[in-house]
Amino acid sequence: MAKLKSLMNVFRQESIWISIISIFLGLLIGAIVMLIGGYEPILAYQSMIEKIVGNPYDIGETIRSIMPLILTGLAVAVAFRGGMFNIGVEGQIVMGSIGALFVGYFLDLPPVLHAIVAIVVGAIFGGLWGMLVAWLKTSRGINEVVTCIMLNWSALYISHIVVRMFMMEEGTARSKLIQDSASIEIPFLIQWFDGARIHWGFIITMLLLVGYSFYMNKTKWGYELRAVGSSKHAAHYAGISVNKTIHRTFFISGMMGGLVGTFEILGVFKYLAIAPTTSGLGFDGIAVALLGMNTAIGILLAAALFGALMYGSQGMSFGADVPGEVIRMVVSIIIFFAAAPGMLRVLFKLRRSTRRKEVSARGNDSVSH
Amino acid sequence: MTAQHDIVLELKGLTKRFPGIVANDSIDLQLRKGEILALLGENGAGKSTLMNMVFGLYQPDEGEIWINGQPVSMDTPSKAIELGIGMVHQHFKLVPPFTVTENIVLGMETKKGLAIDLKSSAQRIQELSDRYNLNIKPHAVVDTISVGMQQRVEIMKILYRGADILIFDEPTAVLTPQEITELLAILKGLAAEGKSIIIITHKLKEIMEIADRCTVIRRGKVIDTLEVATASPEALAERMVGRNVSLHVDKEAAQPGERLLEVKDLHVKDSSGQDMLRGVNFDIRAGEIVGIAGVDGNGQSELIEALTGMMKIESGSIRLEGKEMANLSPRTVSERGVGHIPQDRHKHGLVLDFTVSENSVLKSYYNSPMSKLGILQESNIRKEAERFIESYDIRTPGTEVLARSLSGGNQQKIIIAREIEANPKFLIAAQPTRGLDVGAISFVHKQLIAERDAGKAVLLVSFELDEILDVADRILVIFNGQIVGETTPSATNEQKLGLMMAGKLGGESSNG
Amino acid sequence: MKKKGWLLMLASVMVLTLVLSGCGAKNKETDPATGGSAPKSDLKVGLVTDLGSVNDKSFNQSAWEGLQKLRDEKGVSVKYMEPKKDAEIIPNLNQFVKGGYDLTWATGFTMMDPVKQIAGENPNAKLAIIDAEVQAPNVASVLFQEHEGSFLVGVIAGLTTKTNKLGFVGGLELPVIKRFEVGFRAGVEAVNPEAAKNLKVIYTADFSRVDKGKSAASTIYEGGADIIFHASGMTGNGVFNEAKERKQRGENVWVIGVDMDQSLTFGDEITLTSMIKRVDNAVIEISKQLEGDKFPAGKTTYMGLKEKGVDIAPTSTKNVAPEVLEKVEEYRTKIINGEIKVPSE
Structure with a gap:
């Protein structure tokens, strides 16, 4: 009960309302942009909403596009809480997919076990790739942003080499398919959702979301991670091994990334394509984590907003003939507003409104809590 | 002055409530033209809240602010500045890469067409500087000037904006003794020029030296307003803390026992490879307080970090009860029974964005009863924090507020509680009273002495000679990475110590 | 004061939106796709681009130009979707297939697997793919003799x-x-x-x-x-x-x-x-065959010099x-x- 109450409290906070107003404002300005371009905003938004929740298939696909965003959001958030910036989720995703693909293609295991092994190996691949960043940081003092970006490309090209060398499907630009025993599709849900690609990754993602919150706030490792994140000096003083914590942080963060790749292989594509660039999901994760203020519930909401907008925006093209460039602009505007409630706060000078006393008292409250 | 005073600022029944606490309870206060009014109170008494209302940062829940006989509504700092009020905050608000002039004119630049006219501004700053003896170099870059000068730039900022009422929030907390003397002279000069000054402080010495009157606040209420000329420091201190405080430390003679800590030929280099400790030898017995006196930067920090395992040593040995503990991890050192009240409580002593509870278990969180199987035992942790709050009189709205939101004194009390309650054999206290008020200082000193009396070895590192002389049983003087002299409080005085600290006089038994 | 200003602005933005929405609706009527003057056809043809856009100055654009020509000549309703991520290809194909389109084009080699999958799941839908060969009874493949x-x-x-x-x-x-x-x-x-x-x-x-x-x-x-x-x-x-x-x-x-x-x-x-590569020609030719029920489903059309494909x-x-x-x-x-x-x- 108390948990539920504190959950509901989130909605009572000023910041949530500001976020909602911000999103609304973003929609409004997006509408103006569309009007200037000569498109119909109301029809466009209607089409977007229809695309998001219009039928079981689209609902399923919306959920499918939200899932990886939750994971990449978590990946980035873990590192943020540890005081670091993981811009290398992209590469960790690729490594995760390589791991899952290897197990899925080469090993012969009974159905459920096969998938589990593939998931574990994919997660570990991503985790180790993340830990490489941490190791370079602690042993060589290289800033993680630099190594992350370089390792993103390294991972991509490693994936090209690996696919070409071991499991290229003749006449295509992709690997061979994983075995059916490694698939994590949920057939009855897929049927339910009219063919949308729903897989067990969804359940695991939700568990990880809860696990993230628990790990951060209720375990001693989370305590150490947060301590290092807020003050390396104080953590060192307290006897916490800062380097070890950095390694652990990046391992966990990389694992989340690795799982994204794993799920895409085992649940969505069944193969790894030789892609010219990485997916971009890792970069979206940065925005999700920031927008979600690194909290589990925030990441869930932010990923839902992001995923729904991205998936739903395709409906704007179909239903209202809005071209891709304008759609991307409108989506960016909405996200920009959602991410900048602080800006709105300034615009409205909420602190000096007629509710001045209440707000400033509450503002002070939030400072001290 | 006669009874006929010009009242430039008057507060009438000012009340400010925060959730769970009345920060200011119907405060009345008058500031006369050309006087220096000291606002005295313990940490958390409500001084800063009050001044933030005067400066427009907070809105009062009740009461009025009158300026020059007119009621005003002070809703923003810019309004306050408009009405001639300026505030120098404890933490400076300067842009380091900008020049002094740029910092001062920031936000009210004189423009020549589109360009900012810095030249005439610099001229005006120079004039003001000369007039008030601020000795400011308008073209210096803020990054490169001393803390004292930065503070004078802050003063200049408000003078430049034409302030007549100047508020100083703990202005001497960050200054060296020499800078303090300079500042006090400047304040007197400003008052003589007709500026009215409020100075928030808890340093009695300074009040006695410069203030005309002193208003004492305790727990959000005005207790008394005294004419400083006729008041004694003891009277002020008593009103501030609400009971008799002795400004002198009472302690029995030490009864040193066995040798507990033994440091031999300790060499430490800093990260850039410079020798910071060059053969330090000393020992501490159970039941004694050894004070390390010295000017900052002579190796004190490195000594403490080496003793606590936070820094690797080059050579030498550190033995606790005969067992070597050089180059062990900080955690092992702490588990061997070394407590450490660090010099910088914000950087090391606390994770400011952790709650009071979380900070209370900063060194014990990983073991039972604070965590079991890796899971934090929140109720045990909260109980620990409550115990600290109770027995060390930590003023906080609760255990789950961020350490950042507490006053400096209360933050320090969390650290002291944590380190002492861990029951160490050897306690290192580095600058344990920096920035604390009279009541808190005496509390800390009493705790250190109680530890000594309980048979612990205590190492007190301080830049305040008063403190070393009052609290330590034995004094070691550190200079340039070596112990250059040893003495006792009874055998020395501030002058002699000062000379030793400058490396000019050996102690009665030098072992460096 | 300032707060009122913002409210005012917000209100005017809303009014503007409503007013302009009306204009937007008017624009729609002059859209040639739904205009009355062009010849009318009940056929609906969709295009899902490769990971690129219809302005890529390459075959995606060429394919779209083909469809536009088809619209202007025959009054066929045409629409395109541009997937931005690999995972969006299938939902985009589905949008047309499940939306009752008579034909769905997929441009590019990378679309092979998705087209195959969708064709299998929707045996009654017709699809066509360029630059790849998909073995399915309801897919027309187009290979150019590059x-x-x-x-x-x-x-x-x-x-x-x-x-x-x-x-x-x-x-x-x-x-x-x-x-x-x-x-x-x-x-x-x-x-x-x-x-x-x-x-x-x-x-x-x-x-x-x-x-x-x-x-x-x-x-x-x-x-x-x-x-x-x-x-x-x-x-x-x-x-x-x-x-x-x-x-x-x-x-x-x-x-x-x-x-x-x-x-x-x-x-x-x-x-x-x-x-x-005259992708536009290929798109036009094959789409036209829908009308006479000659759609080359299950076949591969080779577009060489002879067919004016290259x-x-x-x-x-x-x-x-x-x-x-x-x-x-x-x-x-x-x-x-x-x-x-x-x-x-």
């Missing part, structure tokens, strides 16, 4: 080169790209065997990295070649950039473009000619010598007659 067109530009290159050294820049080493290389080599061989021996081939392993195209081109030009034929999508932009820089330094180098007439994008001072760009007259063009026509006839069989692998 080697035939490449042969012709090979003839041009072989007869135009001054240094007797040529280059080829490919994207990924896929069968379809290989066809360009092999056909090109055969064309050069036919008119200038020495230059065929000196043909330098680089695969950049990438269709979207301008930097890689630039460095590949630099390598080839440094080796003494003066003409490069590229089949590498966006990567080829780098080839053009490198050529432009060298041209400005006075070197006499050329690029042969691909898919569309690239002299229109990169200028005719460096574009010798282009091997164009060709050299019409602007070739600008930089290619007339006697060379004559030679090209000669070879064209031979290929169409079957006198010459251009190798494809």
Whole structure:
């Protein structure tokens, strides 16, 4: 009960309302942009909403596009809480997919076990790739942003080499398919959702979301991670091994990334394509984590907003003939507003409104809590 | 002055409530033209809240602010500045890469067409500087000037904006003794020029030296307003803390026992490879307080970090009860029974964005009863924090507020509680009273002495000679990475110590 | 005061939105897609692009232009979707298939697996794919005989080169790209065997990295070649950039473009000619067959020189010598007659 109450409290906070107003404002300005371009905003938004929740298939696909965003959001958030910036989720995703693909293609295991092994190996691949960043940081003092970006490309090209060398499907630009025993599709849900690609990754993602919150706030490792994140000096003083914590942080963060790749292989594509660039999901994760203020519930909401907008925006093209460039602009505007409630706060000078006393008292409250 | 005073600022029944606490309870206060009014109170008494209302940062829940006989509504700092009020905050608000002039004119630049006219501004700053003896170099870059000068730039900022009422929030907390003397002279000069000054402080010495009157606040209420000329420091201190405080430390003679800590030929280099400790030898017995006196930067920090395992040593040995503990991890050192009240409580002593509870278990969180199987035992942790709050009189709205939101004194009390309650054999206290008020200082000193009396070895590192002389049983003087002299409080005085600290006089038994 | 100002602005923004919404609706009516003057047809044809846009100056754009022509001529309703991520391809195909479209086009090799899947799941839907062969009873596959067109530009290159050294820049080493290389080599061989021996081939392993195209081109030009034929999508932009820089330094180098007439994008001072794929023609021809129920489902249509599926760009007259063009026509006839069989692998 108390948990539920504190959950509901989130909605009572000023910041949530500001976020909602911000999103609304973003929609409004997006509408103006569309009007200037000569498109119909109301029809466009209607089409977007229809695309998001219009039928079981689209609902399923919306959920499918939200899932990886939750994971990449978590990946980035873990590192943020540890005081670091993981811009290398992209590469960790690729490594995760390589791991899952290897197990899925080469090993012969009974159905459920096969998938589990593939998931574990994919997660570990991503985790180790993340830990490489941490190791370079602690042993060589290289800033993680630099190594992350370089390792993103390294991972991509490693994936090209690996696919070409071991499991290229003749006449295509992709690997061979994983075995059916490694698939994590949920057939009855897929049927339910009219063919949308729903897989067990969804359940695991939700568990990880809860696990993230628990790990951060209720375990001693989370305590150490947060301590290092807020003050390396104080953590060192307290006897916490800062380097070890950095390694652990990046391992966990990389694992989340690795799982994204794993799920895409085992649940969505069944193969790894030789892609010219990485997916971009890792970069979206940065925005999700920031927008979600690194909290589990925030990441869930932010990923839902992001995923729904991205998936739903395709409906704007179909239903209202809005071209891709304008759609991307409108989506960016909405996200920009959602991410900048602080800006709105300034615009409205909420602190000096007629509710001045209440707000400033509450503002002070939030400072001290 | 006669009874006929010009009242430039008057507060009438000012009340400010925060959730769970009345920060200011119907405060009345008058500031006369050309006087220096000291606002005295313990940490958390409500001084800063009050001044933030005067400066427009907070809105009062009740009461009025009158300026020059007119009621005003002070809703923003810019309004306050408009009405001639300026505030120098404890933490400076300067842009380091900008020049002094740029910092001062920031936000009210004189423009020549589109360009900012810095030249005439610099001229005006120079004039003001000369007039008030601020000795400011308008073209210096803020990054490169001393803390004292930065503070004078802050003063200049408000003078430049034409302030007549100047508020100083703990202005001497960050200054060296020499800078303090300079500042006090400047304040007197400003008052003589007709500026009215409020100075928030808890340093009695300074009040006695410069203030005309002193208003004492305790727990959000005005207790008394005294004419400083006729008041004694003891009277002020008593009103501030609400009971008799002795400004002198009472302690029995030490009864040193066995040798507990033994440091031999300790060499430490800093990260850039410079020798910071060059053969330090000393020992501490159970039941004694050894004070390390010295000017900052002579190796004190490195000594403490080496003793606590936070820094690797080059050579030498550190033995606790005969067992070597050089180059062990900080955690092992702490588990061997070394407590450490660090010099910088914000950087090391606390994770400011952790709650009071979380900070209370900063060194014990990983073991039972604070965590079991890796899971934090929140109720045990909260109980620990409550115990600290109770027995060390930590003023906080609760255990789950961020350490950042507490006053400096209360933050320090969390650290002291944590380190002492861990029951160490050897306690290192580095600058344990920096920035604390009279009541808190005496509390800390009493705790250190109680530890000594309980048979612990205590190492007190301080830049305040008063403190070393009052609290330590034995004094070691550190200079340039070596112990250059040893003495006792009874055998020395501030002058002699000062000379030793400058490396000019050996102690009665030098072992460096 | 200020707060009121913001409220006012917010309100006016809302009013503006409503007012302009009305205008937007009016715009819609003049849209040729739904306009009354054009011929009317009940057919609906959709296009899902490769990971690119309908403005990519390549085959996605060409395919969309084909559909637009179809709309203007026949009054067919047409729409396109641009997936931004691999995972969006299937939902986009589904949008058309489940939305009751008569035909759904997929442009590009990478769409092979998704098309196969959707075709299997929706046996009653009709799909068509370009540049790949999908074995399904309800999918029409279109393969271009790139080697035939490449042969012709090979003839041009072989007869135009001054240094007797040529280059080829490919994207990924896929069968379809290989066809360009092999056909090109055969064309050069036919008119200038020495230059065929000196043909330098680089695969950049990438269709979207301008930097890689630039460095590949630099390598080839440094080796003494003066003409490069590229089949590498966006990567080829780098080839053009490198050529432009060298041209400005006075070197006499050329690029042969691909898919569309690239002299229109990169200028005719460096574009010798282009091997164009008439994706638009293919899209129009096959879509038209829906009407007479002749839709080539389950079949692969080969679009070669004969079918006007590949060709050299019409602007070739600008930089290619007339006697060379004559030679090209000669070879064209031979290929169409079957006198010459251009190798494809």
